[in-house]
Amino acid sequence: MSIVSVEKDYDRLSLTLIVEFDAAIERVWQLWADPRQLERWWGPPTHPATVVTHDLVPGGVVTYVLIGPDGAKSRGWWHVTSVEPPRSLGFIDGWANEDGTPNPEMPTTRVQAQLTERGPGTRMELRFLFESREHMEQLERWGAFDVLPQAVDQMDDVLTTDGGEEWEKSTYTSS
Amino acid sequence: MVVGEIAAEEIDLLFHALSDSTRRDILRRCIQDEPSVSRLADGYPMSFAAVQKHVALLERAGLVTKERRGREQLVRTAGDSVGRARRVLDELEADWRGRVERMADVLVEVPGA
Numbered sequence: 333m334s335i336v337s338v339e340k341d342y343d344r345l346s347l348t349l350i351v352e353f354d355a356a357i358e359r360v361w362q363l364w365a366d367p368r369q370l371e372r373w374w375g376p377p378t379h380p381a382t383v384v385t386h387d388l389v390p391g392g393v394v395t396y397v398l399i400g401p402d403g404a405k406s407r408g409w410w411h412v413t414s415v416e417p418p419r420s421l422g423f424i425d426g427w428a429n430e431d432g433t434p435n436p437e438m439p440t441t442r443v444q445a446q447l448t449e450r451g452p453g454t455r456m457e458l459r460f461l462f463e464s465r466e467h468m469e470q471l472e473r474w475g476a477f478d479v480l481p482q483a484v485d486q487m488d489d490v491l492t493t494d495g496g497e498e499w500e501k502s503t504y505t506s507s
Numbered sequence: 508m509v510v511g512e513i514a515a516e517e518i519d520l521l522f523h524a525l526s527d528s529t530r531r532d533i534l535r536r537c538i539q540d541e542p543s544v545s546r547l548a549d550g551y552p553m554s555f556a557a558v559q560k561h562v563a564l565l566e567r568a569g570l571v572t573k574e575r576r577g578r579e580q581l582v583r584t585a586g587d588s589v590g591r592a593r594r595v596l597d598e599l600e601a602d603w604r605g606r607v608e609r610m611a612d613v614l615v616e617v618p619g620a
Contacts, residue, residue, distance in 0.1 A: 360614070
């Protein structure tokens with residue numbers, strides 16, 4: 333495995349990571365598509381993951397539990413937005429409450445994985461974007477916060493109108 | 508989950524701090540000026556203690572800092588939100604570097620079907 337590039341956009345709070353594996357595309361796809369393989373890499377060694385449900389279809393849900401060294405459980409979920417085996421997978425990753433229901437208070441991350449053949453190996457491009465529905469506009473203005481007092485005024489406008497959907501549209505068509 | 512727990516908590520605090528119009532107004536004043544808590548309290552139809560509570564929430568979110576000057580406590584913007592955005596992304600990057608390394612291990616250890 334080699335990391336080809338890492339790009340971070342601090343204004344947009346996005347990250348793009350490109351890696352190459354010495355394995356065929358179908359094999360790399362299994363890392364995502366097989367829950368038993370997924371749980372081997374999803375959690376850090378200190379917090380091993382157990383995948384509870386794994387419905388990898390558009391609109392499907394994946395849920396998992398991370399268990400910490402003290403036995404504390406953190407629950408998380410994916411909302412699968414797009415699946416095209418073995419080439420692409422899109423999902424929103426978020427935290428859940430103890431009963432497994434999504435915790436809307438916590439920020440979510442949109443993840444897009446794109447796989448392409450590269451000789452005998454596979455290139456995987458991962459794109460991450462922080463989002464939290466109605467809060468995301470605020471987050472976008474974070475960077476400008478220190479230098480632009482008017483950003484706070486704009487925040488009030490954003491909070492009184494639903495800017496979330498528009499933001500999502502503009503982001504996904506421009507990037 | 509992608510976000511490390513510390514970073515997620517930071518974002519949560521920040522969102523919570525910004526979710527209230529009084530707190531946004533306090534923040535706006537602190538950007539323009541360095542008001543004392545008591546001067547801030549004069550501007551709102553609420554108790555000194557209530558305003559102090561709002562300031563404390565903004566402080567916990569890292570948006571303002573308080574500085575004692577004589578008998579007064581001055582409130583100013585902390586100016587670290589860019590640094591926080593950086594840390595959030597750096598942590599995400601570290602998480603996923605770990606994940607792709609483990610992916611490579613799985614590719615070796617688990618025979619392909």
